[in-house]
Amino acid sequence: MDSKTSDPAAGPRSGPLPGTPLRRTVRDASKIVIVGGFGVGKTTMVGSVSEIRPLSTEEVMTKAGVGIDDPSQVAHKSTTTVAFDFGRITLNAQRVLYLFGAPGQERFWFLWDQLFSGSLGAVVLVDTRRLEDSFYCLDRLEAHGMPFVVAVNRFAGPRPPIERVRDALSLPDGIPLVDCDARARESSKTVLITLVRHLARLQDPTAFEEIAP
Structure with missing residues (x-):
């Protein structure tokens, strides 16, 4: 689910997206980083x-990743961000906002420190089927002292209540937790606005006062 090209529900693109100068x-x-486990929907x-x-740095998954990456929960996935x-x-x-989606596989985690550098905050994207994949992301962000919000990307399968997800991740009440559909522009936009408003509350309450809802 980490790639539109590997997500049947997202549908194929008919051509290049129009550039917006x-x-x-x-x-x-401002720089925002989107982190999460392998195949959770960052791309x-x-x-x-x-x-x-x-700009995407996706490559086709090959036999070289067997035994290293775990595609068991994303069987349709054929590419991965490197x-x-x-x-x-x-x-x-x-x-x-400039958005940077971090690679999810453990073998590429060494890149995260460079992506975190200069970042205003982060979105942690999680899949409720594999919440344990989010623990490392949360630990790294807390170690960096970087503000973040958590977005639950709703895939097919069980849909536990949002507060159960908060309890499972041991998230403090002060960290925003929202549902989203990473395939939908308005839903993803809402996640980013939630992060920006969270940052505004933590820093200067007037810094982002003209952001549209």
């Missing part, structure tokens, strides 16, 4: 919400 009025850019989220054609995904979304006339 950066506005002349933009004065400030899909970046692709669904980015206003530009996302560096990062990159996209952009405009918040208002002066501010944009």
